[in-house]
Each structure stands twice: as structure tokens, then as C-alpha cells.
Amino acid sequence: MNRCIATISAGLAAATCLLAAGCGGNDGGGSGGSDGGGKDKASASSSASAAKPAGPIVSAAEAGTILDTYEKVNNAANVTQDGAELGTVEGGALYQQSLAQYKQFPTYSAKVKADYRKPFTYVDRHFHIPAGGSWFMVDAGVSGGNFDKGERQLIVFQQQAGGHWKMVLADDFTGTAPAVATSANGAATVVDPGATVAGTKLSGLGAAANDLRVSGGKKAGAVLADSAVRRNAVKEYTTRNDHWGKYKTCLRTDFEDAGAKWDSAYTTYPQTYALRTADGGALVASTSYFVKLEFSTRPEQCTVVPGGDTTVYLHGDQPGVRSRFASLNAVSVPAAGKPVQLGGDVQLIGASS
Numbered sequence: 001m002n003r004c005i006a007t008i009s010a011g012l013a014a015a016t017c018l019l020a021a022g023c024g025g026n027d028g029g030g031s032g033g034s035d036g037g038g039k040d041k042a043s044a045s046s047s048a049s050a051a052k053p054a055g056p057i058v059s060a061a062e063a064g065t066i067l068d069t070y071e072k073v074n075n076a077a078n079v080t081q082d083g084a085e086l087g088t089v090e091g092g093a094l095y096q097q098s099l100a101q102y103k104q105f106p107t108y109s110a111k112v113k114a115d116y117r118k119p120f121t122y123v124d125r126h127f128h129i130p131a132g133g134s135w136f137m138v139d140a141g142v143s144g145g146n147f148d149k150g151e152r153q154l155i156v157f158q159q160q161a162g163g164h165w166k167m168v169l170a171d172d173f174t175g176t177a178p179a180v181a182t183s184a185n186g187a188a189t190v191v192d193p194g195a196t197v198a199g200t201k202l203s204g205l206g207a208a209a210n211d212l213r214v215s216g217g218k219k220a221g222a223v224l225a226d227s228a229v230r231r232n233a234v235k236e237y238t239t240r241n242d243h244w245g246k247y248k249t250c251l252r253t254d255f256e257d258a259g260a261k262w263d264s265a266y267t268t269y270p271q272t273y274a275l276r277t278a279d280g281g282a283l284v285a286s287t288s289y290f291v292k293l294e295f296s297t298r299p300e301q302c303t304v305v306p307g308g309d310t311t312v313y314l315h316g317d318q319p320g321v322r323s324r325f326a327s328l329n330a331v332s333v334p335a336a337g338k339p340v341q342l343g344g345d346v347q348l349i350g351a352s353s
Helices: 041-051 060-080 092-107 110-116 202-214 228-238 242-249
Strands: 005-009 012-016 120-128 135-144 152-159 165-173 251-257 272-276 282-296 320-333 340-352
Touching: 060 120, 060 135, 060 152, 092 110, 092 165, 092 320, 092 340, 135 272, 152 282, 165 282, 165 320, 202 228, 202 251, 202 272, 202 282, 202 320, 228 340, 242 251
Parallel strands: none
Antiparallel strands: 005 012, 120 135, 135 152, 152 165, 165 340, 251 282, 272 282, 282 320, 320 340
């Protein structure tokens, strides 16, 4: 796990990210009987349980150990790009991104390689742990490695079969995440991904983030408020053909949502995780997939030559290149107003002609 790297992919600058994961447990309950007078003790016990909210599925101390384990394993795996080792603590779209970075590692500059291998540590940790379900969220600063001062990550850990935990999402952001609402026992409240908050369907935020590149934010992306994250993504759309120079007459770049016909092998983790915030809104971490198309409008005159990290997937002249990206999205959805993107890390995960 490291931070974003700027590389060249088939002639177009494309953001890539180096990211992070962990382990925990859950709790259970009991039952009662009935007394000689016929009063049901189980009912009394149930009433008492209803009056006392359930606590978090793991304690903050357990969550801290999970994060510590991830940190240790990730730092070791990054030194030699050991995907199998990293896979013991990392999963989902985050692991998909990390494996792609390990594959692309030979194309990185000497400086980027050195920075990638530098150890990092999580500091100023805030754990948001629900009372039920199989995942929890972390908002933590990152120190060391090649992270900028003040950089943070919004992280999601998912419990796996067998009870261990893996980090499945980690999105870099700067600034402050909204306060998360908690119960009397300190548990965070999960919001269903299909819910609508302030007019925005939470499960649609991934498509909204993709649309900033696909249409410049004129369609699904119109729901997102102005922010540095939004402006940077829209700039990729507005400048998408600038790099072609004198070849603009026959070479073109476009973006689109990843589709089932060509991209099903890549789009395996479309997930949304959401928690209620103190103001009644939601803090959302999600994954989405988009495609960058670079192609020739006059194949008899121009061809696309893959460059940078794309060369691990394709070599030589191509009539067109279809590059797939996994996007990790962190969004604050206020109780009133437009959702604000906190972060949006993207990574090339594959390409074909």
C-alpha cells in the first residue's frame, strides 16, 4: 500500500494508486426459561436486550490489531511485490488494484520503485464499527512511505469465511471526514446502499464518479458537488485528446462505464459501504469500474502504441486500446445538499486491443 503514481498509459497520463488491509471477531447472545408462575424469563431477557443497544462487532482494540497486522504484512509484501502474502490480509477491489501494481512494477521509475518499498504506518486512527454485519470502517492518517503530510485514508475491512478480516477498500483523501453517528454503546449505524439520502441513491455514487470522466459530469456526475477531486476527474475528460498533438486528426480518447460484454472479467467488486453521520447524512466508501478507450479513426494512417504500465498487457501498434480501471471512491453525503467527494483513487487493472 502506497499512494498514487502518475504514469503514462497508451500515451495518456493515468493516475494509479498503491494501497492497503487486516483481521477480528463477532459477538453472540443467550436465552432464558420460565418460572413457576408462568412468567416467561426469555421475554424479560429480550426486553432488557432491546433496551440495551448491541455493542460493536469487534472492539476498538481488536480493530487496532487488525490494522496493525495489515500494516506489517503489506509493508513486507511491497518490498518484493509478493501478491500471495498480501492476499492473506487484502481482498476485493483493493487487492485487485495492488496485484495490478505488482504486475506493472517493472515499468515504474527507479524513484517510484524505491518509494513503493518504503514502510508506512497508520496514525490518528478512528474506528467506526457497526453492531452487526461483517464489515467496519476506519479513518486514519498515514505516515511514512511516500505519503504526503496530512494524507488520510478511508478504509473498509470485510470479514471473510473462517472469521479473519481483510481490507477491501482504502481511499486516500485530505481534510476531515464527517463525524459518524454512534449508539449508546459506541456502535456505528449502517445505512443500506440502496437508501436515498438528501435525494441521492448511495449505490449510484460509483456511477456518478465514473461520469466525471465519461461526460465531464454532465449526466450522473451532476449530483456531485464541486471539489478538487471532482475538478481533477473532469479535467481528464476535457483534456482527453490534448496529448495526441498533431495526431488529433486520426487518434482519439474517450471514457465509458465498464460494460458486461467486454469487461466482466474485471468488474468483480462493485461494492458500496455506508455509515450514518452525526448530521443525518452518510459517509460512503464504494468501488466502481470505468474504461479508457484510445483508438484510431483512420487505421490506415495512425495506430495507437501502448506506453508506460500498459506495456505489461499490450505491445506494438494497435488499432485501439481498451484500458480498464478500478476506482475507489470516498464520499460525504450531507443530510441536505450535494454529496462531496473526499477522495477517488483509480488504478489500471488490465488492457486489451
